[in-house]
Amino acid sequence: MFPYLGLKASTNQKQIDERLQYRPQVFEFFTTSDDVTPQGLDHLKQMIGYVQKSGVERVVMHHPMKFNGQHNEVSVNPDTDPEQYQFMMNSSKALIKVAQQSGTQLLIHGGYNQPVSEILGKFGSISAGRKIVLERLDYFKSLGGSNVMFENSISPLFDFGDRLVESEVLKHHYRLCYDTSHGFIVLHGDNQKLQKSMAHLRDQIVHYHFVDSMGQFHDSLTLGQGAIDWQPLKPMVNRKATNIFEINLKDQFDCREMLESYEYLKKVWNL
Structure with a gap:
């Protein structure tokens, strides 16, 4: 039942086993550049099978965030x-x-979070950079179909909360992942605007990253420790979607902050 107990881990089996003891309904792999080498892909496939055999039917892979120390930007030249x-x-x-x-x-x-000055230096305008992003997402959509989704960023090249971006997203019929902290940061901590953004895109959202924030920078807080007002978001979410709790952990081998976030959301939503 939505919201699911959705947990995230690397492809490290010790991390995976720590998560699986709580019987999550959704599991998301945080991959790195090492996971897409030939050897890494073999290990990733084994770990996917391992998680599925444990009874988890809903599995997501998060594309590597970085390569050679730089963010893995879709807009790369x-x-x-x-x-x-x-x-x-x-x-x-x-x-x-x-x-x-x-x-x-x-x-x-x-x-990710390219500053406007860098975007302008690379593309000349935000709209030019955004056009490249949309063209590449169209390509990945054509390849992946119902097996690929796209997550919102803090960068203005793909930031939910910006009505222009949201209108384009709806036209392209993308399958979306909505990260609540990213949306909240883009909207400078405005809860009403976050609610409107999530409602606007609701029908195309297939996955959520539920994570709290103070709305100023990427802080990835446990639910209830930030400034997001969670109760009004209940009718704004697509209950056909999946979700995880993408929280910064004090210990990568102890997911207690994710579990606390799940319990908090159930309490706030009276579930």
Whole structure:
């Protein structure tokens, strides 16, 4: 029943086992560049099978956040950063194939947190950079179909809360992941605008990252410790979607902050 107990871990089996003891209904793998090498992909497939055999039917892979210390931006320029571009494209295609073979989902970030000055320097305008992002997401959508989804960023290249971006997203019929903290930060901590944004995109959202924030920067707080007003969000969510609790952990081998967030949300939503 939504919201699910959704937990996240790396491909480290010790982390996975720590999560599985709580019998999550949704499991999300946080992958790195090491997980998309030939050896890494073999291990990832084994761990996906391991999680599925434990009884978890809903599995998501989070595309690697970084390559060579830089964010793995969909908007990367193939002329100025050819190695970064090849990694972004090849890793996306490889993981889409894994998702299709294993009956899982791949989550790709539409962007991370590129500052406006950097975007303008690279593309000349935000709209030009956004056009590149949408073209590449269209390509991944054509490859991945119902096995791929796209997550909102803090960067203006793919930030939910911006009505222009949301209108484009709806036109492209993307399957979406909505990260509540990213939306809240983009909207400068405005709860009413967050509610409107989540309601506006609700029908295309297939997965949520429930995470609290003070709305100023990427802080990834346990639910109830930030400034998000959770109670009014209950009617704004798509109850057909899945979810995880993407919280910063004090100890990567102890997911208590995720569990506390799940219990908090159930209490606030009277579930």
